[in-house]
Amino acid sequence: MKHLQFFATLLIAGTMFTACGSEDKKNDDPKPVEAVTADSFQGTFSVGNSDGTTYTQENVNVTYAVTDTAGFVLTFKQVSFSPKMPVKIDMDIPNVTYENENGKITLSGNEIIPYAMGGEFPKYTITNLSGTVNDGTLSVSMNCGSSPVTFEGSKK
Amino acid sequence: MAILIPLLQEIPNDTIIDIIDTVSVSATIKPSTALDNQALAATSFRLSEIENQQINSVKDVSVSVPNFFQPKYGSRITSSIYIRGFGSRIDQPAMGLNIDNIPVMNKNAFDFDFFDIRRIDVLRGPQGTLYGRNSNGGIMNIYTLSPLAWQGLRVRAEFDSEPSYKAQVSFYEKTKNNFGYAVSAAFTHHDGFFTNIYNDAQCDKGNSFSARTKFHWLPNDSHWNLSNSLSFNYVNEGGYAYHVFDDLKNEVKAISYNDTCNYKRISLIDGIVAQYSGKKIDIASATSYQFLHDKMLLDNDFTSLSYFTLKQEQTEYAVTQELILKRHDKTKKWQWNAGLFAFTKQLAMETPVKFKRDGIDNLILANANKGIHSAFPTNNIEIADSSFVIDCNFQIPTYGVALFHESQWNIRRWRFTAGIRADFEYAAMDYDEQCDIRYRFDLTMVKFKQLHSDFTGTEHTKSFVALPKFSVQYNFDKGNLYATFANGHKAGGFNTQIFSDIMQSVMMTQMMSDLGVSFAGKSGKTQTARDTKYEPETNYNFEIGGKFHYKTFSTATTLFWIEGVNQQITVMPEGSGIGRMMSNAGRTRSIGVEHSSRFEPGDWSFSLDAGCTDARFRDYQYNDTTNYRDKHVPYAPTGTIAVSAKYTWQLNKQWIDNISFVVQNQTVGIIYWNEDNSLSQSPYSLLSASVTYKKNKVSISIFSKNITNTNYRTFYFKSISRMFYAEGIPRTVGMKIMLNV
Structure with missing residues (x-):
């Protein structure tokens, strides 16, 4: 017993x-770090015009994904850069530099040639890219060719 | 003989046809009242008329029947039938065709070589209650010669200035026990009338071969009448003699196309008809097996440019079964018949469209780059392939079943008829389209990229129609007066021909998706598979008429009013400059009058068959801004007139029995070529004549058609912003030798 x-x-x-x-x-x-793999956001895509006005598109979808071949790829779906632009295009920005600090991802890049319409699209070369992914939101600003572009969106 | 003798006794002379100096049995399994004694408009041709008037195919019956028009153009796959202002260029015909009581289920087989045709009856106006689908304009019943009606050897040799050659051999024999068999074969060669200057060759030359066996048995000790007819037909020919029309210069250019146009067909129809004559009820059964395999090759742009070609190859098996019960005692006041009809068709079709360089550049890339240039004026989408194929494959099973009943009450001089048919049809379409191209956008893509597009799926359609009929008839000693309401319908179906258009749209959409491009503000309807369905067309016919005969004079006049709903109209697919499709686009009304007279005084014979039709759209909303209301229905002539005279000079000499002269003039009214009636063919007349020498069993004819060499057009269409015309057949002179041993 x-x-x-x-x-x-x-x-x-x-x-x-x-x-x-x-x-x-x-x-x-x-605090656990979520792996940076892929995510989707929807929000406002704004392009600064040379006359000081801003062209805005709502409900634009943006995704990011980390790939073996092109690193961190930021993809803008069906965007146009002017109200007079008769087409909307998908644009991939590859090899974006990113840092993950406690779940907050910081993005940066310069002189990146994006992919659009089946290949490299030098006309829209990306400069001064900066952005963050934090608390379910994505903020990006950059120059796309000569056009200053921003995106503010939240996780879908 | 049990069934033969009553028929010979009871059926008026006009259904017991004299053929080659003897009589034949009446072969119809439908109500056996003489056509002259029915409340409908009909035209009949006997064997002697068929052969004297050089009626060699269904198309040769055109115009000789009031308001019936079937132009010759394209090839033998083309069986565009117009009757009483109704008809369509493609798909379901406006008139049904029965051969020896068997309905021909595919109109591609309508145009076959006539030989030993004992009788043709054309019943005008909707005949839906007794004949069902695709008889909304009328029905043509063709009866071939029975070996119980005539025995011996028939040989025919014919040639004309086209030049064309025809030869036919038939053998008919009756053995004991009233069993007869016949074996026939015919061969035709055409050198063609029209030259394609691209290769300096006749584009419409060809050959055809036909064979038929027929067994007919009237068992001595029974009430049975059994027959079997097996027909085989082979065609291999060119065609599509389409001239480009320059509307600015009002000039018809020479035929010039660079790719092959050809049509091949093998068709086989085996029909078994069994009739049983009982004490109270007569039973008739008609069973058929039908096979058709044909292949059409088209230079689809009909120019010397390399736009695109089409191959349409199809194999169809069909089985039909009709069962009819009729009251046996024809002396009773109440006569009735009831029946069941069922069929299945299994169609497998391939329609690959091959786009060649000019087509790729001018049709596909021009359209795609029009959008691209709005954003990138100096850049282009390019396709590397010198040609590519859009593969289109279809499986289309169709099933139908119908029940019908018709009653007649004969009360003194009055006859009242009421009938109804319930017709159900179901069809499905499995479609499978594939296409592979190599493309690039020259701004961004250094190399060409493979793009695979596919479009597959299934569509279904079903329809139920009720087809009533009412008529009242007053008989007097020398004729009758009648009023009829009858219903007819043309079956629905699928527009398989626009799938290549759909596939082009799918391919461009997938290419743009592959490029990640969409066009802002893009609008316009894109055709889908569901849009390829079209519904049955229904006609409501109101008709009054009268028939009168006195000695050798007979006359018949009919006034009709037809309302057509869901009319099937051939239209160009929306947003497309090419192709055609069937659409239930309009409501139509057709009013008209028809008249036929025959007079046979002594050795003379005169006939007049005339029809006048005013067929107009009640409503046809073509697009947001255009309605073709009150415009004439295109392609159907506003009238037909056929006048003929025959004189037989009885010589009865040692070297000649008689010599006959036949003169016939056929006039076709105005034909509008388009819905807005801006283009038309003026009325034209074709004069023909023949002289026939006859001695015993030999006859020799010399004939000429279109003696005045009248220039006329038989077809018009528009494709890729070009207008095309088909011209009528010029003057021909020929000789025919016939031997009946």
Whole structure:
């Protein structure tokens, strides 16, 4: 009977230790970092015109994805850069530099030739790209060719 | 003989046809009242008339029947029938065709070589109650010669200035027990009338071969009448003699196209007709198996440029079954018949469209780059391939079943008829289209990229129509007066011919999607597979008429008013400059009058068959701004007149029995070529004549058609912003030798 009581005490103690250990570990670990893989956002795409006005498109979809071949790729879906532009295009901006700090991703890039309409599109070379992905929002500003462009959107 | 003798006794002379100096049995399984004694308008041709008037195909019956017009153009796949102002260029015909009581289920087989045709009956106006689908304009019943009606050897040799050559051999024999069999074969060669200057060759030359076996058995000791007719037809010919029309210069240019146009067909129809004559009820059954395989090659732009070509190859199997019950005792006041008709058709079709360089540049890339240039004026989409193929494959099974009933009450001089048919039809279409091209956008893409496009799916359509008929007829000693209301319908179907247009649209959409481009503010309807369906067309016919005969004079006049709803109209697909499709676009009304007279005093014979039709759209909303209301229905002539005179000079000499002279003039009224009636063919007349020498069993004819060499047009269409005309057949002179041993 004593053996049984001893064994039960050990078992309970062990259980408590394990429980305390789990709680301790949870409290001690740093905030988990979500892997930077892919995400989608929807928001406002704005292009500054040379006359000082701004051309705005709502509900523009933007995705990012980390790929083996082109690194961090930022994709703007069906955007146009002027109300007079008769087509809307998909534009991929590859090899964007990114840093992940406690879940906040900081984006930067310069002199990036985007892909659009099936190939490289030097006319819209990206300069001064900066942006963040934080708390479910994506903010990007850049020059696309000669046009200053911003995007503000939230996770879909 | 049990069934033969009553028929010979009871059926008036006009359905017991004299053929080659003997009589034949009446072969119709439908109500056997003489056509002259029915409340409808009809025209009949006997074997002697068919052969004397050089009627060699269904198209040769055109105009000889009031308000019936079937122009010759294209090839033998083209069976555009217009009757009483109704008809359509493609798909379902406005008139049904029965051969020996078997309905021909595919109109591609309508144009076949006539030989040993014993009788042709053309019933005008909707005949839906008894004949069902595709009889909304009328029905043509063709009866071939029975070996129980005539026995011996028939040989025909014919040639004309086209030049064309025809030869026919037939053997008819009756064995004991009233069993007869016949074996016939015919061959025709055409050198063609029209030259394609691109290759300096006749474009409409060709050959055809036909064979038929027929068995007919009237068992001595039974009430049965059994027959089997097996027809085979092979055609291999050119055609499509289409001239470009320069409307600015009002000039018809020479035929000049660079790709092959050809039509090949093998068709086979086997029909078994069994009739049983009972004490109270007569039963008739008609069963058929039909096979058709044909292949049409088209230079679809009909120019010397390399736009695109089309191959349409189809194989169709059909089985039909009709069962009719009729009251046996024809002396009773109440006569009735009831029937069941069922069919299935299994159609497999391939229609690959091959786009060649000019077509790629001017049709596809020009359209695509028009959008691209709005954003990138100096850049282009390019396609590397010198040609590519849009593969289109279809499987189209169709099933139909119908029940019908017709009752007649004969009360003294009055006859009242009421009938109804319930017709159900179901069709499905599996479509599978594939296309591969290599393309690039020259601003961004250094290399060409493979693009695969496909478009597959299934569509279904079903329809149920009720087709009533009412008539009242007053008979007097020398004729009758009648009034009829009858219903007819043309089956619905699928516009398989516009799938290449759909596929082009799919391909461009997928290319733009592949490029990540969309055009801002792009509007306009894109055709989908669902849009390819079209519904049945229904006609409501109101008709009054009268028939009168006195000795050798007979006359018949009919006034009709037809209301057509959901009319099937051939239109150009929206947003397309090419192709054509069937659309239930309009409501139409057609009013007209028809008259036929025959007079045979002594050795003379005169006939007049005339029709006048005013067929106009009640409503046809072509687009947002255009309605063709009150415009004439295109392609159907406003009238037809056929006048003929025959004189037989009985010489009865040692070297000659008689010599006969036949003169016939056929006039066709105005034909409007388009819906806005801006283009038309003026009325024209074709004069023909023949002289036939006859001695015993030999006859020799010399004939000429279109003696005045009248220039006229038989067809018009527009494609790729060009107008095309088909010209009528010029004067021909020929000789025919016939031997009946």
